[in-house]
Amino acid sequence: MASPKSSQTNRQRQRPPPRKKACLSCTRSKVRCSLERPACSRCRSLGRVCEYFTAPDIPPPRPQRRHRLGSSTRNEQPYLDFTKVELIPASGAESIRDRWLRPYILPPLGRDEVPKVYHPFTLQYISRILATYPRCMLKDGKAPPILHQTQVSAENLPQALANCYSLVRMWENAVPGSEAMVINTIETEMDRLANELPSRYDHELLSTFQAYLIYSVMLYFSPRLAAPAAVTDKVMITLMELAFRTARNGFFCAAELSHSRPTWESWIVVASKRRAIFAMYLFCSVYNSDRLLPNFIADEVRGVFAPEGRSLWEAPDRETWEREYERHLLTWEDGMLEISELWRSQDTGTVEQRERIERWLQTVDEFGMLLFGVTAHIHGC
Numbered sequence: 001m002a003s004p005k006s007s008q009t010n011r012q013r014q015r016p017p018p019r020k021k022a023c024l025s026c027t028r029s030k031v032r033c034s035l036e037r038p039a040c041s042r043c044r045s046l047g048r049v050c051e052y053f054t055a056p057d058i059p060p061p062r063p064q065r066r067h068r069l070g071s072s073t074r075n076e077q078p079y080l081d082f083t084k085v086e087l088i089p090a091s092g093a094e095s096i097r098d099r100w101l102r103p104y105i106l107p108p109l110g111r112d113e114v115p116k117v118y119h120p121f122t123l124q125y126i127s128r129i130l131a132t133y134p135r136c137m138l139k140d141g142k143a144p145p146i147l148h149q150t151q152v153s154a155e156n157l158p159q160a161l162a163n164c165y166s167l168v169r170m171w172e173n174a175v176p177g178s179e180a181m182v183i184n185t186i187e188t189e190m191d192r193l194a195n196e197l198p199s200r201y202d203h204e205l206l207s208t209f210q211a212y213l214i215y216s217v218m219l220y221f222s223p224r225l226a227a228p229a230a231v232t233d234k235v236m237i238t239l240m241e242l243a244f245r246t247a248r249n250g251f252f253c254a255a256e257l258s259h260s261r262p263t264w265e266s267w268i269v270v271a272s273k274r275r276a277i278f279a280m281y282l283f284c285s286v287y288n289s290d291r292l293l294p295n296f297i298a299d300e301v302r303g304v305f306a307p308e309g310r311s312l313w314e315a316p317d318r319e320t321w322e323r324e325y326e327r328h329l330l331t332w333e334d335g336m337l338e339i340s341e342l343w344r345s346q347d348t349g350t351v352e353q354r355e356r357i358e359r360w361l362q363t364v365d366e367f368g369m370l371l372f373g374v375t376a377h378i379h380g381c
Helices: 004-014 024-029 041-046 094-104 120-130 159-172 179-195 202-221 233-247 264-290 318-331 351-361 366-379
Strands: 066-069 072-075
Touching: 024 041, 024 318, 094 233, 094 264, 120 202, 120 264, 120 366, 159 179, 159 202, 179 202, 179 233, 202 233, 202 264, 233 264, 264 318, 264 366, 351 366
Parallel strands: none
Antiparallel strands: 066 072
């Protein structure tokens, strides 16, 4: 005969999970929901996407194991499915691919655009920070702030980033006399990335672009092997082509545009993509300035969200991220901060604009602070 405690435990196991009847929008706003499908009356009147809670499919438990990345060992990251990322395709992404032409041609007549002027110390500031990104990959479990921690777990690691980790270690551990061989190996991998057929998965397109960016930064800023000559106009053109390939799939999750919570996988891809694109623009600014070429405002990314806060970027698991994202939605009910809000405009210095920027600065990580420092030097705040 089962004990009362055992019977109570069995009943708890058999009890179905609680179900939320109201839609997610009404639940967040704490208002009564008409429960109509596919969209309740409130969401229809406000023009919002109406989503109802459904119990997620629970994958079978995965065995805990250790794995090696190069010569490092660390715990396995949570399982993620990056094959079902929901982004909104971007219009005008060709402007990123064609950006390499802008320093070589004058703006059209009547176009109100003047080159950005960088102070030499601002360029030095950008250079010193970007130069640290490859070295971040030498530390156990670490990644530069343009790679999300889940991208470089054994469960999710794409081939482009796996090779990148190995080649960064080869670069940093090169013995005297092997420099030319190491550079040739890296350039061969860069050619492979440039010439391979584009993947149909956005996370693989992104990883190819991120790896190529890391190689370009490593070659350009290394004080040891002194190889900036390895980064040519051809490399920069390829870098922007790879940026275009991933940018055209979208800078926004579908849910972000309705001010609701996307899937963690979709957000990881799009947040990493935005960071990598912004880092590429900073790198291009240094490259152009070193060659006495003009730099222009990145109008093609106007309206793209600025990097979200540290608590979202560094969330260790899905549950933590979802909780933090709900707080993020409440914090930015008036609309997410856009990167163009950090540029000079008629709103620069207004009370409203400073309040939004200060609200953003309270949460950002080192990458967000890098963008703010550069834009404040150029545009003021």
